[in-house]
Amino acid sequence: MNIEPTKLDKAVLLKVTGRMDAENAHEFEQACEQWISQGTRHLIAELEGLEYVSSMGLRSFLSVAKKLQSSSGSLILCGLHGLPRQVFEMTRLIGVFPVYESAQQAIAGL
Amino acid sequence: MFSPSIRSLAAEAGLSLLPVLIFLFALELIDTYKLLTLRRVLRTVAVGCGVALACYALNTAAYQTGLVSPGIWARSGAPFLEEFAKGLYIVWLLRRNRVGFMVDAAISGFAVGAGFALIENLTYIPGLSGTGLLTSAVRGLGTAMMHGGTTAIFGIVSVNLSEMRASRSWLMFLPGFAAAVFIHGLYNQPFWRPVAAAVVVLVMLPVLMSLIFWRSERALEKWLGTKLDKDIDLLQMMTAGSFSSSHAGRYLHSLENTFAPEVLGDMLSYLQLTLELSARAKGDLLRREMGFTVPPDPELPSQLKELRWLESQIGRAGKLALAPLVGHSRRDVWELEHLAAREASSAGTDH
Numbered sequence: 001m002n003i004e005p006t007k008l009d010k011a012v013l014l015k016v017t018g019r020m021d022a023e024n025a026h027e028f029e030q031a032c033e034q035w036i037s038q039g040t041r042h043l044i045a046e047l048e049g050l051e052y053v054s055s056m057g058l059r060s061f062l063s064v065a066k067k068l069q070s071s072s073g074s075l076i077l078c079g080l081h082g083l084p085r086q087v088f089e090m091t092r093l094i095g096v097f098p099v100y101e102s103a104q105q106a107i108a109g110l
Numbered sequence: 111m112f113s114p115s116i117r118s119l120a121a122e123a124g125l126s127l128l129p130v131l132i133f134l135f136a137l138e139l140i141d142t143y144k145l146l147t148l149r150r151v152l153r154t155v156a157v158g159c160g161v162a163l164a165c166y167a168l169n170t171a172a173y174q175t176g177l178v179s180p181g182i183w184a185r186s187g188a189p190f191l192e193e194f195a196k197g198l199y200i201v202w203l204l205r206r207n208r209v210g211f212m213v214d215a216a217i218s219g220f221a222v223g224a225g226f227a228l229i230e231n232l233t234y235i236p237g238l239s240g241t242g243l244l245t246s247a248v249r250g251l252g253t254a255m256m257h258g259g260t261t262a263i264f265g266i267v268s269v270n271l272s273e274m275r276a277s278r279s280w281l282m283f284l285p286g287f288a289a290a291v292f293i294h295g296l297y298n299q300p301f302w303r304p305v306a307a308a309v310v311v312l313v314m315l316p317v318l319m320s321l322i323f324w325r326s327e328r329a330l331e332k333w334l335g336t337k338l339d340k341d342i343d344l345l346q347m348m349t350a351g352s353f354s355s356s357h358a359g360r361y362l363h364s365l366e367n368t369f370a371p372e373v374l375g376d377m378l379s380y381l382q383l384t385l386e387l388s389a390r391a392k393g394d395l396l397r398r399e400m401g402f403t404v405p406p407d408p409e410l411p412s413q414l415k416e417l418r419w420l421e422s423q424i425g426r427a428g429k430l431a432l433a434p435l436v437g438h439s440r441r442d443v444w445e446l447e448h449l450a451a452r453e454a455s456s457a458g459t460d461h
Contacts, residue, residue, distance in 0.1 A: 022335070055338040055396070062400040086349065087342050090386060091393025096402055 003031045010110045011042035011076075013103055017049030020057035020084075029060040032075070033067070041073030044106045048079035053087050065096055074098055078106040127228055130254040134224050137217050137319065142327055144398045145214040145448070147455050151221050154199070158225020158257075161195045165226075166233060168195075181300070189294035196222050196261045197287055204268060205278075208451070210444035212326035215265030216319060223258030230257070252308020256297045259315045260290040266322055273441070331399075333441065338392040344435070345385045358435050365431055377428050380420040384436045384446070387413060391445040394452070410453050417446070 001018040012035045020028060032043055043064065053061075065075040078100040080088060088094040100106040138151055169188055173180050178187060199222050203209045209218060231250045267286030272278060297307055344358060353359040362381075365374060394404045421429065436442065 054342075055335040055392070058338075058393075058396060059335075059400070062396060062402065066400045066402065083346055083350075086346060090342065090345060090389040091338070091396065092390050092407065093393050093396065095405065096397065 001027065003028060005031065005035070008044075008107060011044050011107070012040045013044045013046055013107075015046040015049070017051075019052040020050060020060070021052065021054040022056040025054070025056035025060040028057070029063055032064040036064075036067055036071070036073075041068065041071055042076065042110055043068065043073075044076045044078060044103060046079050046103045047077060047084060048081070050080075050084045051082075053084045058087070058091065058093055062093065062096065076100065076106045076109070078103050127224075127231060127250065127254055129251055130224050130227060130258060133255070133316070134217070134220055134258070137220060137323075140323060141213050141217060142399050143213070143330060143395050145211065146217050147452070149455060150451075151217065154218050154221035155225035155228070157199050158196065158222040158227075159229050160225075161199065161222065162226040162229035165192050165195050166229070185295060185298045185300075189291050189298060192226070192257075193260060193264065193287060193290040193294055196226055196257070197264045197283070197290065200261060200265045200268065201283060204265075204272065207443040207447045209265065209269060210441050210448065211330050212266045212269050212322055213330070215269040216262040216322055216326075219262035219265035220258040220319075223256075223261040224254060226261075227254030227257045230254075248308050249304045252297075252304070252311045255308075255311045255315050256294065259311065259318070260294050262319065263293070264290040330395075334392055334395055334399075337442075338389060338396075341385050341389045341392070345382070345389060348382055348385070361434065368431070369428065373424055373428060376420050376423045377432055380417070380424055380428070381432055381435055383413065383417050383420065384432075387417065387446055387449060388436070388442070391449045394449070404452070406453070410449070414446075414450055414453065 001016065001020050001024045004015040004017075006013040006015070014028075014031060014035075016028065035043060045061070061075065061077075068075050075097055076099075077088075077097045079102060080094075080099060085094075098106075098109070100109060134151070134155075138146065138148065165188075168191060169183070172178065172183055172187060172191075196219075200209070200215065200219055203218055204215075209215045227250075231254060264283075264286040267289060268283050271285060272282040275282065297311065347353045347356050347358070354363065362374070362378065365377070369377065390407075397404050424432075
């Protein structure tokens with residue numbers, strides 16, 4: 001899994017590519033926590049290149065969303081497609097996050 | 111309005127039971143996954159009250175036979191009878207797959223015991239008149255914690271054994287029952303000073319329960335992750351069209367000569383729906399683990415209805431044939447029951 005951050009005006013965009021599994025899900029959580037500790041309130045996870053997400057990955061997304069929620073922020077998902085989208089839908093966890101088709105739409109929604 | 115003796119009795123009963131109820135609801139609060147609804151906990155307390163009334167009648171009948179002295183009965187007969195009666199509800203919960211883990215077994219057991227103690231203390235405290243408000247409150251509290259603790263231990267040991275041995279045999283209940291009767295009998299022995307016995311119970315029980323909670327939550331977390339990944343993998347194969355070339359798909363093909371084509375079709379639908387419901391049950395648990403609320407799902411009642419219908423179509427043989435794919439352990443069945451119970455609870459109907 002690779003995480004590429006870009007700082008924007010109102011948020012930080014994290015481009016996540018590859019497989020998010022039990023081995024590396026904590027890396028996503030750590031990357032997010034680093035930005036949260038610097039005062040970032042909105043994180044946009046760009047998941048166009050995400051190929052797989054396991055239960056540990058889901059836990060990481062939820063954990064970050066909970067932390068941001070407590071500071072009136074949000075974890076926004078965009079570009080979610082294919083198998084990872086199916087996983088979010090099957091578990092009904094998709095309802096926890098604001099979801100957009102693209103990063104541009106997510107940024108415009110802030 | 112009330113005589114001083116009734117006011118004093120109410121104060122003693124309140125003092126002895128309030129901490130028990132606080133402890134019970136603290137257990138409910140620290141249950142990360144919110145396995146039990148508050149409504150079910152209260153219902154379980156009410157069951158405990160009913161069990162106590164039944165035991166009161168039976169204990170009185172035993173004394174009246176004159177065959178055994180009240181002292182001997184209190185040390186040997188009563189612990190056996192009372193633990194048996196309280197344990198029956200836990201047995202029912204387990205047999206109906208309403209309990210999945212040590213945490214919900216512990217809360218259910220403790221709630222039955224708390225309800226039992228509520229009635230027992232009301233009948234027991236008047237006999238302590240003259241010992242002082244604080245002494246009778248501590249004794250009442252110790253008795254209440256003992257009743258809650260022994261039934262919780264019965265539930266925990268039974269869940270753990272049936273999970274470890276993957277068995278639904280009645281024998282799985284014996285060690286927990288023996289432990290509960292032993293602790294209860296020991297508590298009732300005359301060599302204890304009642305207040306000392308109460309203090310021992312009050313110190314030991316919270317430590318024991320905390321350890322159990324910690325261990326059970328780790329087990330639940332592990333089970334949740336492993337099983338969810340399995341469900342997801344199988345579902346993805348089914349929806350991506352690569353199922354027939356998978357191990358699971360080949361296994362289903364091997365059943366072609368055993369089941370009629372329409373039954374096999376229903377078995378495939380049953381498999382998919384079970385996996386979908388199973389994945390979403392785990393999604394709900396994940397949400398609660400992280401502190402999110404779970405909104406009601408309008409599609410769930412029809413999906414559960416469809417599942418029951420498919421179950422009736424494929425029969426017991428079909429379910430057994432699918433067991434290697436969907437799993438039929440107590441926990442596998444529990445999660446669907448849990449989903450149905452939550453749905454019934456949000457719809458305001460009983461389950």
